[in-house]
Amino acid sequence: MASLSGKSTRPSKSPAAAPANPPDLPDDGGSRTLRRGLQVLDAVLQSGREGLRVVDLCRAVGLERATVYRLLATLLEGGYVAPRGRFRYAAGPRLALLAQPAPPPDFAARLQPVLARVSKACGDAAFAIVREGPLSHCIARQVGTHPVQILVIQVGTRQPLGVGAAGLALLAALPEEDAARVVAANTPALGRYGGMTPERMDILVRATRERGWSVIGNHATEGVLAVGMAVPGRDGAPAAGISVASTMERMPLARQKLIVRSMREALAALLPEGL
Structure with a gap:
């Protein structure tokens, strides 16, 4: 399409259009904490019924004890992890509930x-x-x-x-x-x-x-x-x-x-x- 000045112009892109491959998100504190929490949860799930001790979790995910305790506190509060005995942690009731489909209403x-x-x-x-x-x-x-x-x-x-x-x-x-x-x-x-x-x-x-x-x-x-x-x-x-x-x-x-x-x-x- 030609403009009044004689230069060609192109239709502008819609602002709602998203790129096919969005750029990587910055590795901020929130995403880093989420990633670490998921690593802890994965390690707990892989341990099966017996669960893992905190010292074993630290080795499995490569994090300091204080960091693992903070992440466990959040996972415990949400029901994703539960204590197993005095010193171990295993999968919590929230995970079992999410995996169980609701029964038919009749x-x-x-x-x-x-x-x-x-x-x-x-x-x-x-x-x-x-x-x-x-x-x-x-x-x-x-x-x-x-x-x-x-x-x-x-x-x-x-x-x-x-x-x-x-x-x-x-x-x-x-x-x-x-x-x-x-x-x-x-x-x-x-x-x-x-x-x-x-x-x-x-x-x-x-x-x-x-x-x-x-x-x-x-x-x-x-x-x-x-x-x-x-x-x-x-x-x-x-x-x-x-x-x-x-x-x-x-x-x-x-x-x-x-x-x-x-x-x-x-x-x-x-x-x-x-x-």
Whole structure:
């Protein structure tokens, strides 16, 4: 296009247009700190369930102890890292939660008839939970007909996966590596549930796998014993957990087995292809 002066002019570029290859960003303090924090997080994740000591982290990332402690404090606050024992650090609950997809919204409606049938058979309250990362989330509850109802949790309650019977059954049904990561992520909170420890949780998980159903007492609620079962999804993978809770006196072994049988029958009748 020609101008009035006779010189050619070119159309100007739009200010919104971005270059195909943006220039490198300056290595300022913020980006440097972020990069170092990600290096620490990567080292922790690669250490697996046992975690790493601070001295090992310093060697792995090539940073001073004071710098590693500052970065760990931020990662701990955000839940990306959690203490493992007194001196080690492992993956935290935020990572497990991010990796776990949300359950379909109809799970509660599909499990409610199962709970109603089980509760009617035994007279006690029945519960359904799903997994949210390292936590269990109660999505349904059915009150029974017995005069004394043990309503240990409410719909919406979240607690470490495994401290209740339904959560323990679901935890035990997970692949071993996934279950180990859940226990590691929950380690800082376990002691608040009747003095639960990772070692005790491991024993309960192994016993549940051998037995085929879970039983746990005096942890989430003192004086209460509950039994639970995992509920498979349509792909065969564990999708939820159900449980019945009552007083210790109402839950001798023979009655535990009767309740478990009613759970199996209800699942077979109402969810024959899985959840």
